[in-house]
Amino acid sequence: MFDITPQLFALQLMTGIALGAVYALLAIGLSLIFGMLTVVNFAHGAFFMVGAFLGIYSIALTGSFWFSLLLVPLATGAIGLVCERFLVRPLYGRGLDYPLLLTFGLSYVMIDVMRFTFGIEGLPTSTPPDLRGAVFLGFGYFPLYRLFLIAATAVIVLGLWLFIEKTRYGLIIRAGSRDPEIVKVLGIDIARVWWLVFGIGTAIAGLSGLLAAPTRAVNPEMGIPILAESFVVTVVGGMGSLPGAVVAGLLVGVVFSMTSLLAPEYAELSIFVLMAVVLLIRPQGFFGKAGLMS
């Protein structure tokens, strides 16, 4: 065995949090859409992937990573809006499995569209010049970009929280997820609210794709494994719960990171074991409402 110094432990923890940040971002979008629309969005990983590809193109065209941070979520959000309006909306009221199967198929369409457009090899990405290199954190060197990833996630989560908790529109969203019927009776166009929520969810998925792109290989299949992991996060955190998505996202990242240190062979398995344990003890997840899926 080897020495686990406090420095190594701290560095490993930071790595886990940075990993968890991406999980949390994806899970927020999933949870938002599920909590509001009761749609299990299987195309979420595909939106993540599209965000990464659009990010590369947007950076190449505009020359600015920062500007792309604005552009990409708008673009994937717009794709999301179109998908909701013409594909998902006709299926409301038909139970959980219809939109699930639809988005599952949609993800394959999106992956194949990208394969035909950009080829299967994937595209090279590089870290934005302002964020290159590693910084000394007092206990070791850590990539600047991953620090930025953690900070960006915090900002996005905070922004979303303020939007949902403190604005009039957020109030409608919260009311709509509690009781759509009453909201309708009050004269609010609930279909429009759902439409926008789907757009916001897919915009965040695209944004997380752009943010994750410099840290990993960008190819049409990149959304597949991360989707499975994000579902683990939403299940652990509680389907439809935003704080659950954040807490569970970070927890899954840290568990993965720590298992990688102690028993690398079991790293992949560890997050599923975590899910199994949580499901046995608290089937609705950390912050989930019981009986939501039934």
Add this chain to the structure above:
Amino acid sequence: MTLSNDHFNSGRRSLIVGGAAVAVAPTLFNVAQAQGATIKIGFPVPLTGPYSSEAQDQVRCAELAIKEFNESGGFNGRKAELLVRDTKLNPGEAATRALELIEKDKVDFMAGSLSAATQLSINAVCRDRKVLFNSISQSDTINEVKDWSMYTFHEALNPHLTAGAVARYAFPKFGKKVVYLTADYAYGQEMVRGFQRAGQSMGMQTLADIRHPIGTADFSAFLPRIQSLKPDILVMNNFGRDQLNAAKQATDFGLKATTKIIAPILLYTARQAGGPEAFEGILGGTSYYWGMEDKVPAAKAFNDKYRKAYGGGVPSDYGALGYAGVRSILQAVREAKSTDSMKVSIALRQMHYNSYKGDQFYRKCDHQSVQSVVIVESKSKNMKDKYDVFNVLAIEPANEKNLRSCEELGHKIST
């Protein structure tokens, strides 16, 4: 980008057309099978999954060998045809596809495979049904007596040879303390063995051998530990997108400042998809790099054929193996004047060939192709065009002595 997509599309189309032809074939051509029927070569490769870009180029290059054979008259007027199938990088899937190719499509020979594991399952199927198989993917096991048969040929390098060549070049230069980051399956495990055997006599010290599952997207969790071990050399025994992700993230963590990163196989395709920054300064082995064409005339000829067929592009390392693997079989068909697997096997055993990288031959005891290993380093400056990604540092000439001996592999008769 558009150009390569066109190839991909046309590849797909020909796949579909080929598939349709196969579907019709049994009823129409059964009688004509003996004479004038096409020579069918099954080509199971992982078209989807983390090795897909390498597999795609294997298909492009194999098609080139088929085209060349057909344009030069075929064999007694018989043309060759490639039947491409997707193994999905899964040994079970690969075995099923291989079985279908033999039983249903009645292929004469099998080439292809990419992954140490799928080639063994394909080999097992071919061996039992006495169909000649020329593997174009790295493996040590396939030449050992328990997996080997008269029908088994191995066109690719093997881990013992590749890792050995890289170790002989890099270990004396960069220090004694080594950490291995290894994809946890046959390929990675065989590579580690190769490095450690070559390193033994040089007094190399293994600090850690960290195993990760195939298809890992994020290696960051392994990197703090590697950082704290402070190795002189980090050996990345992984492949395809895994290699790309590992290189990228190791660069982010600033590992290159203190550690030389080497890889038994430095992939042209991974370098293309990863960009110069991620691979800067990484050194590794390869069976082929198109830039050898200044030194090797056969490489120039092969590159030109590829450029002409595929809009000015250049072949990748594993792609070139697809070409060589299929070409060898077809050359042997002509020499054996037969499509019988045993007769072609005997012809292959006698063959000395120079398809694309210099002189090669199949060692008689185990049918391993004895060939050169190229040591390359990734460039980040002074690149002439997008294909110019490596510097050729050295070419270790073909030498039987660098292979494990026939006795060690369990073969009774040597040479």
